[in-house]
Amino acid sequence: MTPFKRFTTSLFALIVLLCGTSAYGSALVCKMPSCEERSVTTDDGVHIVVQDWGAKTPNKPTIIFLHGTPFDHTLWQDQIDSNLKQSYRLITMDYRGHGHADEVADPNQFLQNNWANDLAAVLNNPYYKIDKAIVVAHSLGGLLLGDYLLKYGPDKVAGIIMVSAGFDMQGLLAGVTHTPNPNIPCDVKQHSSNLCGELDLVIATLPPPAGISATPEEFLTANERLVELKFVDPIPVGEINFMVSRAILLTQVSRLSIFGGLLTEAGINKVPDIAALNIPTRFLFSDANRTQYLQVYLDRFFPGDVPVIPGSSYKVYHHMDHVPMLQRKTEFNNDIREFAENIFGHHKSK
Numbered sequence: 001m002t003p004f005k006r007f008t009t010s011l012f013a014l015i016v017l018l019c020g021t022s023a024y025g026s027a028l029v030c031k032m033p034s035c036e037e038r039s040v041t042t043d044d045g046v047h048i049v050v051q052d053w054g055a056k057t058p059n060k061p062t063i064i065f066l067h068g069t070p071f072d073h074t075l076w077q078d079q080i081d082s083n084l085k086q087s088y089r090l091i092t093m094d095y096r097g098h099g100h101a102d103e104v105a106d107p108n109q110f111l112q113n114n115w116a117n118d119l120a121a122v123l124n125n126p127y128y129k130i131d132k133a134i135v136v137a138h139s140l141g142g143l144l145l146g147d148y149l150l151k152y153g154p155d156k157v158a159g160i161i162m163v164s165a166g167f168d169m170q171g172l173l174a175g176v177t178h179t180p181n182p183n184i185p186c187d188v189k190q191h192s193s194n195l196c197g198e199l200d201l202v203i204a205t206l207p208p209p210a211g212i213s214a215t216p217e218e219f220l221t222a223n224e225r226l227v228e229l230k231f232v233d234p235i236p237v238g239e240i241n242f243m244v245s246r247a248i249l250l251t252q253v254s255r256l257s258i259f260g261g262l263l264t265e266a267g268i269n270k271v272p273d274i275a276a277l278n279i280p281t282r283f284l285f286s287d288a289n290r291t292q293y294l295q296v297y298l299d300r301f302f303p304g305d306v307p308v309i310p311g312s313s314y315k316v317y318h319h320m321d322h323v324p325m326l327q328r329k330t331e332f333n334n335d336i337r338e339f340a341e342n343i344f345g346h347h348k349s350k
Contacts, residue, residue: 068139
């Protein structure tokens with residue numbers, strides 16, 4: 001563990017000690033026999049962390065959740081702590097660089113030949129005995145799924161739910177928000193969400209010269225702003241603190257590797273042939289503060305309201321930003337259940 005990783009882990013513990021757990025995380029404790037958490041080694045030697053919330057009932061249909069950045073598996077707390085687990089085997093993970101997975105210092109680890117191995121370490125792993133699974137991918141998790149489809153193909157994927165996500169960097173870059181007025185500097189210490197766009201804040205979390213976070217305090221402040229930007233309405237301080245405590249586990253070293261790999265020409269040009277996908281696909285978009293994202297995604301996946309992926313569909317959460325799984329959890333969970341029932345049928349609880 002690097003010194004910075006040790007620092008962020010210690011800071012996480014301190015924040016939880018001072019502020020307590022929040023609604024986001026208080027119930028998310030993976031313990032046997034109902035849940036099994038394992039460190040799994042990918043084909044290229046990276047240790048990721050996998051939580052199998054259906055370890056006691058492996059024969060249920062499987063849903064795998066891929067978090068976005070800078071978060072980890074706790075992003076899905078309100079899905080795990082719901083009646084979805086009565087009918088489905090739910091699996092989450094901390095993929096490379098995030099949560100308690102390995103820190104990564106090589107940008108090549110986020111290129112297609114390597115990053116795809118994180119999902120393969122679960123979906124293709126004989127230990128988990130998964131025939132097919134629905135994959136729910138949020139934000140950057142959609143790129144991980146796109147990489148997996150490029151390398152391993154769609155045979156193990158029963159269905160796809162993309163949550164504010166695309167399959168590649170081209171769509172992501174076209175939709176990211178920048179500072180509205182280029183003459184106004186992005187000040188991460190201001191708590192007004194219209195001063196900085198998301199890309200500005202992601203860059204702000206990096207060390208100089210790429211970013212501005214030269215000290216742990218600046219790193220913490222930039223992450224706080226990045227978390228706040230993902231919500232339309234203010235949320236309690238305790239919940240912000242919990243999410244920031246998870247976000248800072250994604251160290252500056254790993255952040256440089258992520259964007260150093262994905263923003264290369266090779267990373268940007270990794271585009272799966274989604275028109276050839278024969279997989280039921282549902283897109284869940286949000287409109288508040290993300291109109292640029294929404295229009296980019298609609299133009300990309302539903303030009304002229306015609307689906308590029310045959311049979312795919314979409315829904316827009318109104319007055320909702322980047323994390324509907326947290327702020328619109330009941331509706332979101334019902335959307336997952338409806339989609340899963342269409343794929344697997346009505347599965348009886350046991």
